Structure formats: C-alpha cells, structure tokens
Amino acid sequence: MNQLLRFTTAGSVDDGKSTLIGRLLFDSKSIFEDQLEAVQASSTKKGFDYVDLSLLTDGLRSEREQGITIDVAYRYFATPKRKFIIADTPGHIQxxxxxxxxxxxxxxxxxxxxxxxxxxxxxxRHSFLASLLKIPHIIVCVNKMDLVDYKEEVYEKIVEDYKAFSSKLEVHDIQFVPISALLGDNVVNRSEKMDWYQGATLLHMLETVHIESDYNHIDSRFPVQYVVRPQTRDHQDFRGYAGRVAGGIFRVGDEVLVLPSGFTSKIKTIEFGEEMLEEAFAPMSVIITLEDEIDISRGDIIAKPTNHPESNQDIELMLCWMNQRPMSLNSKYYLRHTSRETKAVLKEITYKLDISSAKKIEGVEQLGMNDIARIKLRTAQPLEFDSYRKNRITGSIILVDEGTNETVAAGMII
Amino acid sequence: MSQYYLSHLRELESEAIYIIREVVAQFERPALLFSGGKDSIVLAYLSRKAFYPARIPFPLVHIDTGHNFPETMEYRDWLVNELGVRLVVGSVQESIDKGRAKEETGINASRNALQTVTLLDTIEQNKFDAAMGGARRDEEKARAKERFFSHRDEFGQWDPKNQRPELWNIFNGRKHLGEHFRVFPISNWTEMDVWQYLFAENISIPKLYYSHKREVIVRDGTILSTSPYLKLKSDEKPIEMTVRFRTCGDMPITGAVESDADTMEKIIDEVAASRKTERGTRADDKRGETAMEDRKKSGYF
Known part of the structure; x- marks a missing residue:
C-alpha cells in the first residue's frame, strides 16, 4: 500500500534547495517534457551553460523577478513506493x-x-524550528560535496558538529547523507565518487523512513466538525457526528465521553459514505453515531471516559507571531482550536526566544513578525486540549485578528 | 500497530472530505464550481461521501460558456439527477448580451477569459460566500502556492502576496461582508491521484475522456475538435483521428491527444507513461509564461 509522506525543505539562499528539489523531481522522472523544455529555454536565455533545475520550482512572477522564493510552495512526486508532498519554504530569517x-x-x-x-x-534556526514544530524525522543533506572534492573528512566533521548540537533538540530520528544536488550524487542515484559512504541515497531514505507511528494512536480524540441530519423519510432520526479522528482508535461499541458537556454514551455506528466501519483512527474522516440522543454540536470533542483532554481557560503556549502589526499584552483575538472558536487575551509574555542561539529573553512586552515566545493566554470559554507534544492536532491553535480577520499567530500548547 | 495507516489515496480522500465539511460548517452559502471536468466530478463525489446519508448541502454551479462539448452538458445533467443536487447555471452568453463581457475576435478567439465576469456575477447574485473548485496545485506553477482556503477581496481578486498562512488543519474562513473564499479541497491531488480515485470508486466520467473517432484539425501542433465555435483558416482541412481529451474545457481551445485508451485502466497507463502535462494541451495557458497567474489575480477559477 502506497503511503503519503509530507516533508518540508528548509535552506538558506544559496545552498541549493531549489536545485535539490529540481533534482529529485528530475531523477525520479516526475518532470514532464514541456516543463523541462521551458526550463531549458529559460536557462539558455539567462546564459547558463547547464540546465538550472531550480527554475522548475520558482513559481510566481514576483519571485522570478527577485530570483528568490517568497512563500510556501507545494510540489508533488511519486515513486512506486510512496507519494511525496514537498512544502518548499524559503530560508531567510524574515x-x-x-x-x-x-x-x-x-x-x-x-x-x-x-x-x-x-x-x-x-x-x-531551521533545526530548532523543526524541533519546535515536532517534526518526527530529520534528514540532514550535506550538499555541494562536489565542491569539496567529495572528501569524507569534510562530511564527517559536519555530521559530528550537527550531532553535538542536535542532542539538545527534541527530534529523535536524524539521518545524514552527503550529496551533490547539482550533479545528482546520492540524491536518487548512488554516487560513484563517494565510495566511503555506505548509507542510503536520499530518495531511499524518503521511501523507507518509518512514518506509521507519526499519528497518535493511543489517546482517542474526535473533534466534531458538523452534525449530519438528513431529515428525509428514509433517515428521519439519523443524527451523525462528522469529523476527522485526531488521535487514538474508535471502535463500534466503545464507551465515549463528550466534552465539554460531560455526557457519556456508546458508539452505535462508524460510517463512511455507504460503508459501515468497525473502527476509525487518525487521520480518517468519518461519521459517528451514538446510542443515546445527546446534544452535541460543532466544537465538541468525543473522547473516552478513561482518557480525555484537559479542560482549562488558562493556556501556556509556544507562539509564533506572523503579522506585521505587533502583538502586545492584553490584546484580544479569536482563537481557533480543532473545530472550536473562542476569544482569547494575551496575559503574559514569559520570554521571547532567540531561535539562532536558543537564548531566552525576558521582560518583553511586544512580539513582532516572526518572533517566537512562550506566552500565557486566557480564553473566554474553557478549552479541551492536549499538549502539542502529545498530539499535534489537539495541541495546536491559531489566533485571528478581530479587525482584519487575518491569521496572525500559530501556537503550540505546552 | 502497523495496520493503522492509510494508503495515500485514502489519506487524500480523508483530507478533502475534512475540508468540504469545514466549508459547510464555516460558511452560510457555499457552492461547488462544476466544470464537467474530472476534477470537479471527483469533488462532487467526495461531497456526496462527506454528508451521506444526507444530500449534498450546497448547489453545483456551472459557468456555461456556450462553447461546451455536448458530452459535457449531457454528463452534467445526468450527474445532477444522480446526486439529487441543485444546479445553478451562469451564462457567458447572457453576460455578453447584457454588455458585461465583450466577445474576443480573431482566429484564436475564446470565451475562456470571459468566464471570470460571469463567475463573479453569479457569485454575487447568489450571495455565495464560498466557492469550491477542483483546482490542484500540481497543475500549474501559480497554483503551487495557492491555499486550501483562498481569500478573495470584494472585487473577487486574489493577492498572492497577502495570503493567510495555513497551519496544521485549522482553516480560517473569517471574512468581511462582500468578500468571499475560493476553496480547493483536492489541492494536494495529482492528475494520477484523480484517475486512480475515479477508478477505485468506479465513477462514471464524460465520454470525451475515452478514446473515440472525431473530426479535428491540427493547429500549431494542437489537435482541436471541429465545432460551430471554431473558425477555420483557409488552408485548414478537417480530418478524422482517434483521440481523447485530458481536460474538459471549451471546444475551441481544448486540445485532444491521439490515443487508443478506451478504458480507465488504459487511461491510467497512458497518464503514467505520459511525458507532457495535461495543461500542455490548453491553448489558454500558452499566452505567456505567467498567463495563469495573471488570470487568477483578476478572479479566474
């Protein structure tokens, strides 16, 4: 069964990120002739003596004019083993x-x-962000090996340095690979110039990294998105709770607890289109019906009496501020969490984090664009949540500006 | 616990259904933009699954350019009946008659760009606040950065520099009066995923997609079907070829490919082996390197 792997690429301006993505697409034969012809033509027009694969991924006009990527762009490719979604992000501090x-x-x-x-x-900075966002796996690509004569010592030194630094991170699965994106060494095809490297190629790592445990399959969580009531003659009393499983496993007959009401019931059916299922797990979208008629609406969460999220109005988070206009103490926002929305006020900025050095800066009263900080929020209604470490879905929130409706912050609950 | 994971197709399906349900939960008057093409067909079937046993709680909207393939229209009416869903039609001919849009002239004239006017008028008249479409990010460079929830200002315009960040699976559909959203639930699907899904779910599609004999002309390397809407140059002679279509746009601009693929299995094999993008057959995308981006900014699909 082909699985889906979503990965992100982070890199600095000139370290060959776009070239690497171009190389992955090209060598895995995911590029079409007409796309390649367009890139060849652009390369010739710019006077390059090689085909600039980075042009494959530089999308919008403003970017092409500046020659840099300015936003998240998504790319797709597939091999017989897996399908991949790349979130290609630029590396500048801003x-x-x-x-x-x-x-x-x-x-x-x-x-x-x-x-x-x-x-x-x-x-x-990139590694720290990966750790903060709890990306389960990291692959460190030591690129441009061709420019250091494919020397093993250079690679080994970098691996050693990275290991020393990453022992402080919360990422447990880190792999390393020496590559040349420009020439294709160890990207899809094995390099003939680095006999000393016995490990896998980058593509092989991407195809085999163990992702089955990336979703939480322990703590059952089902945020209700929408209540389905057909109100037709055939389904007069049907009342189904539509949602996407956020964690754990739900089975027909399971005892469940509905929050915030605190009512309990049993799962009568788990349905998906016309199929009747025995069980559902993350990230399946299903409809759950219960034995008892209880008042449940969007924003409620179905869990287990023995294992449910905590409920609180005071929440501590790591927050990334994403707007031009700064965030200051006592400002109010809409807070969105799973299928829930409530208001929230910024009560405290515990510290701001310098993500290059991981230093904590205390006594800060405002957060600016791209700042990351530990903060305290108070919500208008209690929120049922988990820590982000436990569950990336029930542990994450966004803040929305009351006036402009823009998404202004991303938060990870501690 | 190794059996607790989904195949890539089931994961994409689950993601799309989640997004369709978010739209219905977050907006008051959603609609599904239906072109008759395979992507919007998949979207219609996903919508059915999302709310079953209830009916699809929003209408299908078809922007009728008047230059559609007859096969598309026939399929549209069949599907609307099959799904028991309401159909809203916006007519480009009507926009032209009212003077809201001006017909292009010349040999390569098309009504493709005119659709934008009719689409925005239809959205406004019906007060739709969210219009779902079957666009995919793998289709075209400008779409690689499109969000699932794409905010449009009161003029229906898209600003690539001012998009809301989208984090995890939390979608922000808050808006001011007069603004609307375009939502793309199958953003993460590729052409291959769409075909595999149609096959796996045994979904019927318009006959155009299967190999058939057709009277065509070959213009600048593009195979175009003859029709009352296509003006022929004096030296162009219609010939019969065995072709099929990879996309389902307007008759005068949608290019065919020579093909013997007359079953879905054969189409999947052909798509897998193909070395040209499906939009490579669309004359409208060849009007400049940033043709799609420019049309999107002004409110195109």
Whole structure:
C-alpha cells in the first residue's frame, strides 16, 4: 500500500534547495517534457551553460523577478513506493512564518548544509524550528560535496558538529547523507565518487523512513466538525457526528465521553459514505453515531471516559507571531482550536526566544513578525486540549485578528 | 500497530472530505464550481461521501460558456439527477448580451477569459460566500502556492502576496461582508491521484475522456475538435483521428491527444507513461509564461 509522506525543505539562499528539489523531481522522472523544455529555454536565455533545475520550482512572477522564493510552495512526486508532498519554504530569517507553516503538516524535514560552509546560524534556526514544530524525522543533506572534492573528512566533521548540537533538540530520528544536488550524487542515484559512504541515497531514505507511528494512536480524540441530519423519510432520526479522528482508535461499541458537556454514551455506528466501519483512527474522516440522543454540536470533542483532554481557560503556549502589526499584552483575538472558536487575551509574555542561539529573553512586552515566545493566554470559554507534544492536532491553535480577520499567530500548547 | 495507516489515496480522500465539511460548517452559502471536468466530478463525489446519508448541502454551479462539448452538458445533467443536487447555471452568453463581457475576435478567439465576469456575477447574485473548485496545485506553477482556503477581496481578486498562512488543519474562513473564499479541497491531488480515485470508486466520467473517432484539425501542433465555435483558416482541412481529451474545457481551445485508451485502466497507463502535462494541451495557458497567474489575480477559477 502506497503511503503519503509530507516533508518540508528548509535552506538558506544559496545552498541549493531549489536545485535539490529540481533534482529529485528530475531523477525520479516526475518532470514532464514541456516543463523541462521551458526550463531549458529559460536557462539558455539567462546564459547558463547547464540546465538550472531550480527554475522548475520558482513559481510566481514576483519571485522570478527577485530570483528568490517568497512563500510556501507545494510540489508533488511519486515513486512506486510512496507519494511525496514537498512544502518548499524559503530560508531567510524574515520567513520564519513560512517555515512554521510548511513544518506544521510535515512528517519530515530536509535540512541542507553547504559542505564548504558547515553549520551556520540558519542551520541552527531551521533545526530548532523543526524541533519546535515536532517534526518526527530529520534528514540532514550535506550538499555541494562536489565542491569539496567529495572528501569524507569534510562530511564527517559536519555530521559530528550537527550531532553535538542536535542532542539538545527534541527530534529523535536524524539521518545524514552527503550529496551533490547539482550533479545528482546520492540524491536518487548512488554516487560513484563517494565510495566511503555506505548509507542510503536520499530518495531511499524518503521511501523507507518509518512514518506509521507519526499519528497518535493511543489517546482517542474526535473533534466534531458538523452534525449530519438528513431529515428525509428514509433517515428521519439519523443524527451523525462528522469529523476527522485526531488521535487514538474508535471502535463500534466503545464507551465515549463528550466534552465539554460531560455526557457519556456508546458508539452505535462508524460510517463512511455507504460503508459501515468497525473502527476509525487518525487521520480518517468519518461519521459517528451514538446510542443515546445527546446534544452535541460543532466544537465538541468525543473522547473516552478513561482518557480525555484537559479542560482549562488558562493556556501556556509556544507562539509564533506572523503579522506585521505587533502583538502586545492584553490584546484580544479569536482563537481557533480543532473545530472550536473562542476569544482569547494575551496575559503574559514569559520570554521571547532567540531561535539562532536558543537564548531566552525576558521582560518583553511586544512580539513582532516572526518572533517566537512562550506566552500565557486566557480564553473566554474553557478549552479541551492536549499538549502539542502529545498530539499535534489537539495541541495546536491559531489566533485571528478581530479587525482584519487575518491569521496572525500559530501556537503550540505546552 | 502497523495496520493503522492509510494508503495515500485514502489519506487524500480523508483530507478533502475534512475540508468540504469545514466549508459547510464555516460558511452560510457555499457552492461547488462544476466544470464537467474530472476534477470537479471527483469533488462532487467526495461531497456526496462527506454528508451521506444526507444530500449534498450546497448547489453545483456551472459557468456555461456556450462553447461546451455536448458530452459535457449531457454528463452534467445526468450527474445532477444522480446526486439529487441543485444546479445553478451562469451564462457567458447572457453576460455578453447584457454588455458585461465583450466577445474576443480573431482566429484564436475564446470565451475562456470571459468566464471570470460571469463567475463573479453569479457569485454575487447568489450571495455565495464560498466557492469550491477542483483546482490542484500540481497543475500549474501559480497554483503551487495557492491555499486550501483562498481569500478573495470584494472585487473577487486574489493577492498572492497577502495570503493567510495555513497551519496544521485549522482553516480560517473569517471574512468581511462582500468578500468571499475560493476553496480547493483536492489541492494536494495529482492528475494520477484523480484517475486512480475515479477508478477505485468506479465513477462514471464524460465520454470525451475515452478514446473515440472525431473530426479535428491540427493547429500549431494542437489537435482541436471541429465545432460551430471554431473558425477555420483557409488552408485548414478537417480530418478524422482517434483521440481523447485530458481536460474538459471549451471546444475551441481544448486540445485532444491521439490515443487508443478506451478504458480507465488504459487511461491510467497512458497518464503514467505520459511525458507532457495535461495543461500542455490548453491553448489558454500558452499566452505567456505567467498567463495563469495573471488570470487568477483578476478572479479566474
């Protein structure tokens, strides 16, 4: 069965990220002739003596004019083993918000390091963000090996440096691979120039990394999105709760607890279209019906009497601020969490984090674009949530500006 | 617990259904933009699954350019009946008659760009606040950065630099009066995923997609069906070819490919082996390197 792997790429301006993506698409034969012809023509027009694969991924006009990527772009490719979705994000400091966006749905982060430069400030920042967003897997690509004569010592030194630094991160699965994106070494095809490297190619790693445990299958959580009531003659009394399982496993006959009401009941059916299912797990979208008639609406969460989320109006979070206008103490926002919306007020900025050095800065009263901070919010109604560490779905929130309706912050509950 | 994971197709299906349900929960007057093409067909069937046993709680909206393939129209009416869903038609001919849109002239004239006017008028007249479409991010460069929930200002315009960040699976559909959203539930699907899904779910599609004999002309390398809407140059002679269509747009601009694929299995094999993108057969995308981006900004699908 073909699985889906979502990964994000983070890199600095010149470390060859776009070239690497172009190479993955090209060598896995995911590029069409007409796309390649367009890139060949652009390369010739610019006077390059090679086909610039990075042109494959640089999308919008404003970007092509500036020659940089400015937003999250999604790319797709498939091999006989897996289908891949790449969230391609730019690496500049001012684009933390884009990296956070791309990382929020990723199973895996690709981190690029220029073999000539070794670990630089951006490496720390990208890795730190991957850890903060709890991306389960990291692959560190030591790129441009061709420019250091494919020397093993150069690679080994970078691996060692990275391991020393990453012991402080909360990512447990980190792999390394020496590559040249420009020439294709160890990307899809094995390099003939690095006999000393016995490990897998990048594509092989992407195809085999173990992602079955990336979703929480322990703590049962079902946020209700919508109540389905057909009100037709055939289904007069039908009352189904539509939603996407956020964690754990639900089975027909299971005892369930509905929050915030606190009512309990049993699962009568689990339905998907015309199919009747025995069980449902994350990330399945299903309809659940219960034995008892209880008042349940959008924003409620179905869990188990023995295992349910906590309920609180005071929430501590790691927050990434994403708007031009700063966030200050006591400002109010709409808070969105699973299928729920309530109001929230910023009560405290505990500290701001310098993500390049992981230093905590206290005494801050305002957060600006791309700042990351530990904060306290108070909500208008109690929220049923888990820690982000436990569940990325029931542990995450966004804040929405009351006036402009823009999404202004992403938060991970501690 | 290794059996607790989904195939990529089931995961995409689950994601799309989640988004369709979010639209119905977050908006008051949603609609599904139905072109008759395979992507919007998949969307219609996903909508059915999302709310079953209830009916689809929003109408299908068809922007009728008047230049559609007859096969598309026949299929549309069949599907509306099959799903028991309401149909709203916006007519480009009507927009032209009212002077809201001006017909292009010349040999390559098309009504493709005129659809934007009719679409925006239809959205406004029906007060739709969310219009779902079957666009996919793999189709075209400008779409690679499109959000699932794409905000449009009161003029229906898209601003690529001012899109709301989309995090996890939390979608922000808050808006001011007069603004609306375009929502793309199958953003993450590729052409192959769509075909595999149609096959797996045994969904009927218009006959156009299957190989058939047709009277065509070949213009600048593009195979175009003859029709009352296509003006022929003096040296163009119609010939009969065995073709099928990979997309389902207006007759005068939708190119065919030579093909013997007369079953869905054969189409899937053909798509897998194909070295050209499906939009490569669309004359409207060849009007410049950023043709799609420019049309999108002004409110195109």
């Amino acid at each position: 684009y933390t918000r884009n990296m956070v966006t791309g990382a929020s749905t990723a199973n895996l982060a690709l981190i690029l390091i220029d073999a000539r430069k070794g670990l630089i400030e951006q490496t720390f």
